[in-house]
Amino acid sequence: MPELPEVEAARRILEVHCVGREITLVDAAADERQGPMPTMHFGMTGYIAVRDPAGEMHIVAYENAPQGAxxxxxxxxxxxxxxxPHPDKPDGPASCEFAYCDARRFGRQAGLKLVDGDPASCEAMTKLGFDPLLDLPSLEQFAAALAAKAKGAARLKPLxxxxxxxxxxxxxxADExxxxxxxxxxxxxxxxxxxHIAALxxxxxxxxxxAVAANADSSRFPDDWMFHIRWGKKAGSLAGHKIDHITVGSRTSCYVPALQKLIGG
Structure with missing residues (x-):
């Protein structure tokens, strides 16, 4: 599924190609709900695409991006x-098109929702934690937030x-x-x-x-990143040590046992 870097790359595509333009036509699948503001939850299969005036298609690819994009x-x-046309660029490109796509059924399970008022005030948004790109807490605040969660057998990856x-x-x-x-x-x-908290x-x-600076283009990620070898539970090594895969909180995790050791037992 897309994570923060892929979502930020999608936002930048919209900012470059769509912000400031007048919407001249809307073609939406049938939906019972009403509301003035669309919010888009990509989930495992959702994505956005933009076709610019030259006909070039812009899409942020990720592992589960559907075929046919x-x-x-x-x-x-x-x-x-x-x-x-963009009102501030009368001599610029005449038009462009945007598509929100999702293989899920359009309805209650779909990722496209319409909300009234400020999208940031809708229930799903108010339940989100801090944004590590735009609103990363200070080290002191981060340490306090971890301490508040350190109850019983609470573990790091699920958090x-x-x-x-x-x-x-x-x-x-998270693995990276x-x-x-x-x-x-x-x-x-x-x-x-x-x-350990400072390193985290x-x-x-x-x-x-x-990842955001690379526009979520994995070919531009540093060569020593785990990202390049973590997929598919395949054998591999990092920094001269074997990688392994375990299940933590029902999610597959890739790590290097020789270098990522449990602390305090």
Whole structure:
């Protein structure tokens, strides 16, 4: 599924090609709900595509992106928006098109929803944790947030995947952050020391910022990132050590046992 870097890359596509243009035509799949503001939840299969005035298609690819994304309109499109000329650029391109696509049924299970008022105030948004790109807490605040979650057998990887704690971090970002900070996916929160929390905070910031700066293009990610070898539970090595795959909180986790060891037992 797309994670924060892929979603940010999609947002940038819309900002470059669509912001400021007048919507001249809306072609939406049938839906009973009413509301003035669309919100889009990509889930496992949702994505957006833009066809610019030259006919070039812009799409952010990710592991589960559906096939057929190269045609127009894309397969499983649920919403098509046609944009007129940009009012501040009268001599610029005449038009462009936007598509929201999702293989899920258009209805209660679909990722396209219409909300009244400020989208940030809708229930789903208010339940999200901090944004590690735009609103990363200070080290002190981050340490306090971890301490508040360090109850019983609470472990690190499930917390990173908890969207109410940290929004936009999914499986590959969490694995990369844990690799960069040399922390075990099953690490107990209660055993983390200040130096471990500092390493985790730095890795979270650096992984997200680096992936966003690369526009979510994995070919531009650093060569020493786990991202390049973590997929498919295949054998491999990092920094001269064997990688392994385990299940943590029902999610597959890739790590390097020799370098990512459990702390405090």
């Amino acid at each position: 190269g045609s127009w309109p894309p397969r499983f499109h649920k919403l098509l928006l046609h944009f007129g 990173l995947l908890d969207q109410s704690f940290c929004a936009g971090v999914g499986n590959w970002v 952050v844990l690799w960069q900070s040399r922390l075990h996916p099953e690490q107990l929160l209660s055993a983390l020391q200040p130096q 905070h730095t890795a979270l910031r650096d992984v997200v910022q680096t």
